[in-house]
Amino acid sequence: MSVLIVGSIALDTVKTPVEEHTDQLGGSASYAAVGASFFSPVNLVGVVGDDFPRSEFDFWKSRHIDSSGVQQVAGKTFRWSGEYAWDLNTRETKSIALNVFENFKPELPDHFRDTEFVLLANIAPSLQLHVLSQMRRPRFVIADTMDLWIETTRRDLDALLPRLDLLILNDSEARQMTGDTSLIRAGRVIRRMGPRYVAVKKGEHGALLFGPDDFFSCGAYPLEDIHDPTGAGDTFAGGLAGYLAGQGGGEIDFALLRRAVIYGSVLASFNVEAFSLDRLRRLADEEIHDRYQMFRVMSQFEVLP
Numbered sequence: 001m002s003v004l005i006v007g008s009i010a011l012d013t014v015k016t017p018v019e020e021h022t023d024q025l026g027g028s029a030s031y032a033a034v035g036a037s038f039f040s041p042v043n044l045v046g047v048v049g050d051d052f053p054r055s056e057f058d059f060w061k062s063r064h065i066d067s068s069g070v071q072q073v074a075g076k077t078f079r080w081s082g083e084y085a086w087d088l089n090t091r092e093t094k095s096i097a098l099n100v101f102e103n104f105k106p107e108l109p110d111h112f113r114d115t116e117f118v119l120l121a122n123i124a125p126s127l128q129l130h131v132l133s134q135m136r137r138p139r140f141v142i143a144d145t146m147d148l149w150i151e152t153t154r155r156d157l158d159a160l161l162p163r164l165d166l167l168i169l170n171d172s173e174a175r176q177m178t179g180d181t182s183l184i185r186a187g188r189v190i191r192r193m194g195p196r197y198v199a200v201k202k203g204e205h206g207a208l209l210f211g212p213d214d215f216f217s218c219g220a221y222p223l224e225d226i227h228d229p230t231g232a233g234d235t236f237a238g239g240l241a242g243y244l245a246g247q248g249g250g251e252i253d254f255a256l257l258r259r260a261v262i263y264g265s266v267l268a269s270f271n272v273e274a275f276s277l278d279r280l281r282r283l284a285d286e287e288i289h290d291r292y293q294m295f296r297v298m299s300q301f302e303v304l305p
């Protein structure tokens, strides 16, 4: 089964204490789509300008990402630039140029409207709602969000929440949304705002998953070398959504979601090993499989017979 992914497609300039890369492929939908494509076909929705490299469309095709929902319009592609502090944890946004993103109104091609799995990657909640309104009968809807929307468009976000099966957000956003310092309480409170499940990402400390009756916590893969954390959250969301879609029509229970959280974490851990999507571009299925097994071994606390 396919997953429909809508979000930003950007040209990013990213600076870390040791490297800087200019105008490289980025954006929430770019990371999410490639992350998902390791498990299922993807229907991609977004907007780019006429300066956007044609080669990326070829790359998407090679990964079974249908880009017929990506509008290419006159003007410049969305630009984002960020700089990381020495710990690679704190990031400052240096500049944002919305460009063609400013007037973006996602219109889904007809053959996208029956897609069963939907990932509303990070964009304004009003656009996420607009996409959802065009879907016929989605089976499982996931959304990601960010501090900007919690702060500036809370009403739209609140309207979106009851329509979600799973909301993904990071620890600081969960605290911001609830005003609660306890992540456990925050996760539970956000669930009561509408989504059936809530996943809270904690960066290098792993992730939490909250369900109606269940709770799951996992660590992150212990990486020694991180080169560029940009897009880790988007890749996590994409890997998780793609894995669910790739499992086909069976029941989506908590056990499946736990595995999906691990696959999302595996994909995110690869993504931060290089700038932009460079690591994902050369990632092999066996590497994903091996790292998944590592997660399994690492989370085992009783000695196996």
Ligand code: AMP
Binding pocket: 008, 010, 011, 012, 026, 027, 028, 080, 122, 123, 124, 148, 229, 230, 231, 232, 233, 234
């Ligand atoms: P993350 O590291 O998961 O926060 O995602 C970083 C990506 O989000 C970058 O590739 C940016 O292009 C993209 N991005 C930054 N600001 C926005 C925004 N306001 N709306 C949508 N995408 C954004």
